[in-house]
Amino acid sequence: MKISTVKIISLLFFIFSAFYLYTAYQIRVFSFDENAAFNAKTFPIYLGYFGMFIAALKIVLPEKVSEEVDQKFLNYKKTLILVLIMVAYGLAIRPVGFFLSTSLFLISSYYFLGERRWLRMFMLSFPFVAIFMFLIHGLLDIYLTDPILKALGVIG
Amino acid sequence: MIEGILLGLKTALSFTNLFMVMFGCIIGTVIGMLPGLGPMTAIALMIPITYGFDPSTGLILMAGVYYGAVFGGSTSSILINAPGVPGTVATTFDGYPMAQQGKAGKALAIAAYSSFSGGTIAAIFLLIAAPMLSKVSLAFRSPDYFALMVLGLTAVSAFSAKGQFLKAIMMAVLGLMLATVGQDSLSDIPRFIFNSMSLSDGISFILIAMAMFAMSEALMIIFKGKDPSKVTKSISLSELGSIRLDKEERKKMLKTIPRSSVIGFLIGVLPGAGATIASFLAYGMERNFVSKEEKEKFGKGSVHGLAAPETANNAACSGAFVPLLTLGIPGSGTTAVMLGALLSFGIQPGPRLYMTNPEVFWSVIMSMYIGMVILLILNLPLIPYIARLLAVPRNYLVPLILFFSVAGIYLIYFNTFDIFLMIGLAVLACSLRLYNFPMPPLILAFVLGGMMEENLRRSLIISDGSFNFLWDRPLTAVILAGTILLVSWQVYKSFKK
Secondary structure (H helix, E strand, C coil), X not given: CCCCHHHHHHHHHHHHHHHHHHHHHHCCCCHHHCCCCCCCCHHHHHHHHXXXXXXXXXXXXXXXXXXXXXXXXXXXXXXXXXXXXXXXHHXXXXXXXXXXXXXXXXXXXXXXXXXXXXXXXXXXXHHHHHHHHHHHHHHCCCCCCCHHHHHHCCCC | CHHHHHHHHHHHCCHHHHHHHXXXXXXXXXXXXXXXXXXXXXXXXXXXXXXXXXXXXXXXXXXXXXXXXXXXXXXXXXXXXXXXXXXXXXXXXXXXXXXXXXXXXXXXXXXXXXXXXXXXXXXXXXXXXXHHHHHHHCCCCHHHHHHHHHHHHHHHHHHHCCCCHHHHHHXXXXXHXXXXXXXXXXXXXXXXXXXXXXXCCCCCHHHHHHHHHHHHHHHHHHHCCCCHHHHHCCCCHHHHCCCCCCXXXXXXXXXXXXXXXXXXXXXXXXXXXXXXXXXXXXXXXXXXXXXXXXXXXXXXXXXXXXXXXXXXXXXXXXXXXHHHHHHCCCCCHHHHHHHHHHHHCCCCCCCCHHHHCHHHHHHHHHHHHHHHHHHHHHHHHHHHHHHHHCCCCHHHHHHHHHHXXXXXXXXXXXXXXXXXXXXXXXXXXXXXXXXXXXXXXXXXXXXHHHHHHHHHHHHHHHCCCCCCHHHXXXXXXXXXXXXXXXXXXXXXXXXXX
């Protein structure tokens, strides 16, 4: 018997709701609030039970139309690379600074998505980020930490 | 009311706000035109920009983006048969056949005039209805609000995806669960933070909106291998034809616009219904109103068939502001995003909004008129050029959307944890969307979560822990009966299949 992906997602949601419910019961409320009509864990407890109920319904009820997705049209590799580039961007943004990390993020994303026109890629990364930073830092006065630009004396 | 209108005009006509309406309309049109990127993505991308703004200015910008995106959506429906937003699907029925007959310019003009008229007429209705409803809604108590929120979530779940009611409810529950992360609003007791300081203030609404809409939409473009620019490249400026309408066409529009405006506005006011249902309903009803000869033309390039959904979807957009401004309860995913933004400005929409923040209340209404005029003047002659601009390949489009999402969240909180959380939520949203789990109920539930808990808390405390409050007041009982009817209808529909 083949279990559909939607049912697997529903099962995961059931497990998630059960975990949420367990965590909701662990919320420590003030002792004088313990028997109150409503305390900090009341709403989460209702939600946990309701989430499990809805997920169970979705698992149990038969599917009238197949909701499977044709996997051959999905581009897992490119999407995964893009997600990893974003994670790397997130890791680099503080130590490397906004300017360099963002410019490198843009250039590498363009490249991995198949772009090879280097001049256009360059124009839409380093100068583009510089203009963006000028608008943010220079005009809107939002402070941006950037150790490299600070060392170069570009920003204070 | 006159004082309010003048106050609204004064605020909306200031240089900054006028510029924001223009900017919002143009950006909204460009984003709305891209198939798949709708008003919610457009507004989500705008939130970080509006962060330091005055609330009126922020909301005016977002309202401009909203209208622009709906207008932009009809352009791609007409030119390339690819609706930018679900609310413009009905536009393709007659808009695209007109474009194929070499009358794309005319179709765009009909769409623009109808959108303008529908939006303007509905804004007049809003002007009259909103203050009246605000007064009525002062009688609402906590149980009524709780019941209304349950109804809103049920309605959005029922209408957000056809035949996916349970999935939509699951998404709403997930949204409510995410809203409980952080300190309890009354006792400050931490909940679901797992000893992380970054979660102690809860998950930011902006983060959720950006992750679920902007970022996941960009990832979906790559995941599904869609390239909106490919179809756009085929548009030739010379193929558009004249944008001038003859007397006969104008006469037909004059008949369609008033009735479609009324339908659109009324549907827009209902929680969950929105522009998509309004446009389909207006299209269907218009078909019954016209002569037999005209009926034959439906689906083949009928002026009535194009004007009706275009009028109704814009009127519904104005109608959707009624529950938001008067009750503080959004009726759709898009207005939920706006409510979230308003709350982050420190403004609580609701029956008292037009007393506590009259400048916000009235300036939004007045900016709608201005937005409509700007859309007509600016966009109609510029549409062919804007459409050409959209030939930006996805190789550039996707990284730029991702950059704006990441930078948007980083520049507000300067916290890398938020970036990783956003990436994680976007990947989750991507997987869920692939299997048709709708996102609007999630965002609406996330925005309403805090208020829903607060109203349930008050109701339960007043009724001493008893659930009698659900039927003690006639108003609460009526609203809950509406919810039960809606759920029963969904159950009946699923068994009928």
